[in-house]
Amino acid sequence: MKKLAALTLAFCLVLALGGCRGNTGSSGSSTTAVQKNGAIYYLNFKPEVAEVYQKIAEAYQKETGVELRVVTAASGTYEQTLKSEMAKSDAPTLFQINGPLGYLNWKDYCADLSDTELYRHLKDKSLAVTSGGKVYGIPYVVEGYGIIYNNAILQKYFETEGAKAASAEQINSFSKLQEVVEDMTAKKEQLGIDGVFACTSLKPGEDWRWQTHLANIPISYEWMQGGVNLTGEETREIAFSYNENFKNIFDLYLKNSTVAPKLLGSKQVMDSMAEFALGKCAMVQNGNWAWNDIKGIEGNTVKEEDIHFLPIYTGMEAEETQGLCIGTENFFCINAKASEDDQKRAADFICWLFSSETGKKLVTEELGFIAPFDTFSADEHPNDPLAGEVAAWMNKEGVRNIGWNFTLFPGQTFKDHFGSALLQYAQGNMSWDEVVARTVDDWKVQSASR
Amino acid sequence: MQKSLRKYFAVFVLPTLVAFVIAFLLPFLFGLYLSFTRFTTVTNTQWVGLENYIRAFTDNNDFLHALGITAAFTVVSACSVNLLAFGLALLLTRGLRGTNLFRTVFFMPNLIGGIVLGYIWQLIINGLLLRAGVDITYDPKYGFWGLVVLMNWQMIGYMMIIYIAGLQNLPGDVLEAAEIDGASPWQKLRRVTIPMVMPSITICTFLTLTNSFKLFDQNFALTAGAPMKKTAMLALDIYNTFYGRIGDEGVGQAKAVLFFLMVAVIAALQLRATRSREVEQ
Numbered sequence: 001m002k003k004l005a006a007l008t009l010a011f012c013l014v015l016a017l018g019g020c021r022g023n024t025g026s027s028g029s030s031t032t033a034v035q036k037n038g039a040i041y042y043l044n045f046k047p048e049v050a051e052v053y054q055k056i057a058e059a060y061q062k063e064t065g066v067e068l069r070v071v072t073a074a075s076g077t078y079e080q081t082l083k084s085e086m087a088k089s090d091a092p093t094l095f096q097i098n099g100p101l102g103y104l105n106w107k108d109y110c111a112d113l114s115d116t117e118l119y120r121h122l123k124d125k126s127l128a129v130t131s132g133g134k135v136y137g138i139p140y141v142v143e144g145y146g147i148i149y150n151n152a153i154l155q156k157y158f159e160t161e162g163a164k165a166a167s168a169e170q171i172n173s174f175s176k177l178q179e180v181v182e183d184m185t186a187k188k189e190q191l192g193i194d195g196v197f198a199c200t201s202l203k204p205g206e207d208w209r210w211q212t213h214l215a216n217i218p219i220s221y222e223w224m225q226g227g228v229n230l231t232g233e234e235t236r237e238i239a240f241s242y243n244e245n246f247k248n249i250f251d252l253y254l255k256n257s258t259v260a261p262k263l264l265g266s267k268q269v270m271d272s273m274a275e276f277a278l279g280k281c282a283m284v285q286n287g288n289w290a291w292n293d294i295k296g297i298e299g300n301t302v303k304e305e306d307i308h309f310l311p312i313y314t315g316m317e318a319e320e321t322q323g324l325c326i327g328t329e330n331f332f333c334i335n336a337k338a339s340e341d342d343q344k345r346a347a348d349f350i351c352w353l354f355s356s357e358t359g360k361k362l363v364t365e366e367l368g369f370i371a372p373f374d375t376f377s378a379d380e381h382p383n384d385p386l387a388g389e390v391a392a393w394m395n396k397e398g399v400r401n402i403g404w405n406f407t408l409f410p411g412q413t414f415k416d417h418f419g420s421a422l423l424q425y426a427q428g429n430m431s432w433d434e435v436v437a438r439t440v441d442d443w444k445v446q447s448a449s450r
Numbered sequence: 451m452q453k454s455l456r457k458y459f460a461v462f463v464l465p466t467l468v469a470f471v472i473a474f475l476l477p478f479l480f481g482l483y484l485s486f487t488r489f490t491t492v493t494n495t496q497w498v499g500l501e502n503y504i505r506a507f508t509d510n511n512d513f514l515h516a517l518g519i520t521a522a523f524t525v526v527s528a529c530s531v532n533l534l535a536f537g538l539a540l541l542l543t544r545g546l547r548g549t550n551l552f553r554t555v556f557f558m559p560n561l562i563g564g565i566v567l568g569y570i571w572q573l574i575i576n577g578l579l580l581r582a583g584v585d586i587t588y589d590p591k592y593g594f595w596g597l598v599v600l601m602n603w604q605m606i607g608y609m610m611i612i613y614i615a616g617l618q619n620l621p622g623d624v625l626e627a628a629e630i631d632g633a634s635p636w637q638k639l640r641r642v643t644i645p646m647v648m649p650s651i652t653i654c655t656f657l658t659l660t661n662s663f664k665l666f667d668q669n670f671a672l673t674a675g676a677p678m679k680k681t682a683m684l685a686l687d688i689y690n691t692f693y694g695r696i697g698d699e700g701v702g703q704a705k706a707v708l709f710f711l712m713v714a715v716i717a718a719l720q721l722r723a724t725r726s727r728e729v730e731q
Contacts, residue, residue, distance in 0.1 A: 080693055087491040105490055105696040203587075204674040265587025265676055266576050413694035420678045427588050429677070445510075446695060 039067040040345050043085055043092040045078050045330060048292055052366040059358055066345060076205065082106075086335075093338040094346040097137050098329040099407025100231070103129050110136040111336035111343055117351045118332075121373040129331050137331030140354065141369040144309070144326040144390035144401070145213055145287030151306040153282040156191055157184050168308065174248055174315035184282065185256045191282070195258035198272035198284035200250075202264040202426060207419035209269065209285055210250065215418065216325055216406040217314055218242035223405060235408050236447040243436045245314035253285070254426055261426045269293075277302055285312065288386035292368075295384075309389045324393045327404025328372070370394075410446035417442050485703040502704035506691075512679060513705055516687035517712075523594065523683060524662040527601045531658045532651070535606045539613030540639075553614070557607035564604075568671020571600045575672075586673060593673040593681035600668055605661065609654045616650030617643070645727070652724040660717055684709050 044053055050072035057068040071092070073081035078096075085092050086109060097103050103110060113119050113128075114135040122128060122138060129137030151168065157180075158166055164179040171177050184196045201207065221242050228234045240246075254261045258281050269286075270293065276284040277297035284290075294302060311322050334346045353359040355375040363369050368382040370391055381391045393401060409415060421438050424430035480492070485502055487495040506513050538556060542549050559567070575596045576585045586592045620643065628642050644651070666685035669675075675682030675690070682690065688709060692702030 083491050083699075087493045101696060108490070108494055204676050260583060262584045262588060263576075263580070264585075266572065266585045411695040413690070413698075416690070416694065417678075420676060423587060424677055427584070427677075429588070 039069060040094060040342070040349050041090065041092045042068065042070045042094040042346075042349075043078075043082060043096075044070050044072040045096050047072055047075050048289070049367050052362070055366060056353065056359075056362050059362065060349060060352065063356070063358060064348075064352070066349070068349060079105075091335055091338065093335050093342045094350065095333055095335065097129065097331050097333050099137075099331065099404075100129055101407065101409075101411065102331070103131065103136055106333065107131070107136070109333070109335055109337060111334040112136065113138055113332075113334060113347070116334075116347045118347070118354060118373070121351075121355060121375050123372050123374050127328060127372060137333050138350070139328040139330060139372055140332050140350070141330050141367075142326060142328050142372045142390070142394070143287050143289060143370070144324040144393060145285070146309040146311050146324040146393075147283050147285050148276065148290065148386065149283045149308055149310055150276065150279065150281075150302050151308055152303065153191055153193060153279065157187065157282075160187055160190060168310065171310060172313075172320045174245075174313040174319065177310075177313050178248075178252055181252055181256050181283075192279075193258075193282055194275070194280045196256040196282050197253045197258070198275040198281045199257055199259035199267045200253045200261075200264050200426065201267040201269050201272050202419065202423040203266050203268055204416065204420065206268040207422065208415065209272075210422055211415045211419035212406045212409065213287070213325065214250065214285065214312065215246065215409070216404065217312055217402060218246045219409075220325075220402050220405045221245070221316055230405065230408060236410075236444065238440060238443050240436055240440050240443075242314070242316070243432075243439075245316055247432055248315045249312060250422070257281075262428070264426050265423050273297065283310070288370075288384070288390045291384045291386040304385050307385045307389075309386070309393065321398055321400050323396065323399040323401035324390065325404060326390060326394055326401040327407075329404060329407050410443055414442055414446040417446075481703060482707060485700065485707045488697060488700045490699065498700065502700040503708070505701045506705045506708065509701065512682070512687050512691070513684075515679070516682050516684045519594070519681065520663060520665075520683045523597060523601075523665070524659060527598050527605075527662045528655060528658040530598065531602055531605045531609055531662075532654055534602060535609035535654065536613050536651075538606065538610045539617055542610070543614055543617045553611070556610055559604045559606075560608045562604075564667025565671045567600060567604060568668045571596060571603075572672050587676040590677060590680035593676065596672055597665075597669060597681070600672060601662060601665070604668075605658060609658065612650050612654050613647065616647035620646050648724065648728040652721065652728065655720055655724055656717060659720055660713060663713055663716065684712075 042053070044050060050070075053070040053072070057070055060066060060068050071081075071085070082092070082095055086095075095106075095109075097106055097110070112134045116138070119125075119128065119135055119138055127139045127142075128135050129139075149168065154168055157163055162183075164183045165171055165176065171180055181196045184191060184193075188195065200210065202210070218240065219238060219242075222228075222238060222240070223230065223235070254264075258275050259267060272284050273286070273290055273293040274297050275281045277294045277300040279301040291307075294300065294307070309324055311319075311324055313319050313322065316322070332350055334343050336343075338346070354363060354371055354373050360371075360376060360380060363371055364376070364380055364382050368384055368387060370381050370387055378395075381387060393399065418439050421430060421435045425432060425435050484492060484495065486497060486499060488498050488502075489495040542553055542556075546552075562570075572586060575592065579585050579588070579592060584592075586596055624642055624646070625638060628638050633641065664685055665683055666689070669681070669683050669686050670689075673681045675686055679687070679690075684705075688702050688705045691698050691705055
């Protein structure tokens with residue numbers, strides 16, 4: 001009897017094990033079956049448009065019969081997800097990198113794209129990620145950032161007695177901006193706001209608006225004025241010579257904000273956007289992607305026609321002609337380790353997305369991308385107010401927009417260190433000189449392993 | 451029975467062995483290998499020898515600093531959790547009114563996930579510090595003690611249950627004998643109760659020590675290392691190294707191997723130390 005029981009038990013165990021194996025076997029074969037019919041696996045970077053990609057996949061399958069599988073990495077975890085997905089046998093065929101440094105990390109996986117049709121349609125070839133005359137990343141969206149302002153509040157201010165400016169156009173330098181902002185702070189009760197600027201979110205992981213976007217401006221000026229070759233070795237070190245300019249604007253943000261500087265360590269970007277959307281402040285530094293955040297906040301009081309961009313002035317010389325910071329950190333790459341057929345399929349898909357009528361419509365209306373390709377006519381841009389503004393700034397006469405050179409910053413660790421130094425400075429625990437010294441030092445250290 | 455056990459030994463041990471090899475041994479050995487390589491994805495590696503281990507200490511001070519914080523935190527929280535849990539267990543085995551209700555209430559925090567707890571306590575602590583016009587990132591002390599409070603709040607209930615189980619198993623005759631011999635309550639606790647619940651103490655110190663040492667979620671959600679990584683513990687430092695900079699994955703992996711060794715040594719030492727004090731009932 002005991003023997004029988006033992007045997008039955010053992011048999012059950014073997015069955016269970018066998019069952020497991022059977023399952024994995026069948027799921028494995030189903031994926032290969034799909035690949036035979038032709039499938040694309042895209043690892044998407046932008047969680048805010050994850051649902052749109054499902055629509056795109058449906059439309060693409062309807063038109064071409066090719067299956068498109070889109071997986072979206074959670075916000076801020078793209079590198080992690082890509083690392084683990086790439087190690088699988090069923091790896092993404094289409095993925096993205098964030099610029100030249102991202103390319104260095106993924107160069108073994110980036111296929112040469114110079115012969116793809118999409119690259120031929122790229123308007124400004126200098127935007128692409130290239131190495132040794134070959135093209136490895138094609139930018140697919142152009143974005144811009146600056147100081148977003150709520151014109152309704154500004155108009156209210158311009159009508160007050162002794163206003164320092166009569167219209168937003170008159171604010172064309174740091175000194176003017178400072179004058180206006182400080183006067184607005186003095187009149188904040190009258191204007192019904194808690195502060196001029198939304199809070200300077202400095203929580204770790206939520207500080208990219210300062211350690212990346214704002215820092216781009218002085219660094220870009222430094223490289224521009226020094227005539228630095230951006231693809232060379234010179235970018236391994238910086239002098240941070242325009243640190244005073246960074247401090248100018250950063251201090252202005254801190255001192256005229258809705259939240260006291262010592263409380264900024266727990267503030268998130270969403271807190272800032274909520275303050276702006278609810279009309280508690282007049283300005284916030286962010287980019288055109290923020291429109292979805294502003295629109296999505298319940299009780300939003302900001303009208304669409306009142307939202308505009310102001311360049312981020314830092315007190316540089318002749319900054320009247322400075323525009324927004326316009327560029328990209330989203331580059332399509334095709335997995336070089338995928339089969340040739342799969343690579344071709346991925347290239348066909350991105351070409352379809354940005355040149356077919358259906359694809360273009362999805363891009364401008366659903367994804368809300370300003371696409372840098374000649375297949376788009378001048379009036380084919382997204383109709384949200386911020387994207388419209390960016391498109392307008394791109395085409396403005398006599399304006400010098402600043403590129404997105406932060407793609408050359410030496411990595412996330414550097415940015416995190418800089419962000420935490422900024423927090424210490426805001427809290428009054430670190431002098432500005434020390435912040436500068438640490439930043440210059442850390443840049444060098446963090447560039448060493450690249 | 452003995453004979454058939456021997457006969458079917460392989461059959462019975464096989465499933466567990468297979469699971470153990472697939473889910474633990476292979477990944478562990480592979481991880482060990484990765485710590486000696488430079489890699490982007492785990493399938494694309496390049497042998498670099500001991501470089502990662504050297505860089506773990508020479509690139510910056512983060513690892514040693516995190517080790518210091520972790521050691522301090524582990525000592526403080528393991529002591530406080532065990533003392534408080536034991537105290538509660540003593541109180542709740544006296545047959546007071548509402549004992550069951552209290553046991554449930556104290557156990558509840560253990561059912562909430564670490565990330566959620568981290569965010570909740572961040573709100574609470576920031577709310578308190580708001581009176582002083584600062585927040586939790588202002589001073590590393592706030593983050594450290596915040597983490598201790600959080601850990602206590604979460605772990606006490608669980609350890610309490612283990613202690614209660616131990617206390618309920620105490621043989622009444624020994625205590626009775628002590629009482630007849632005229633032992634004071636303190637003497638009874640010190641000379642009878644504690645030696646008798648030593649197995650529970652072993653398991654509780656083991657759990658608190660290793661859990662505190664390996665803490666990640668709560669650390670990540672409460673401060674994420676702010677200010678300036680001064681509250682980043684080992685697990686968080688490994689995570690930051692691994693994902694922070696291109697080319698540092700191997701260094702993170704090397705730190706993880708060192709981390710494993712430390713946890714293993716501490717756990718082994720602790721088990722040996724407390725085991726030796728256990729008494730046969």
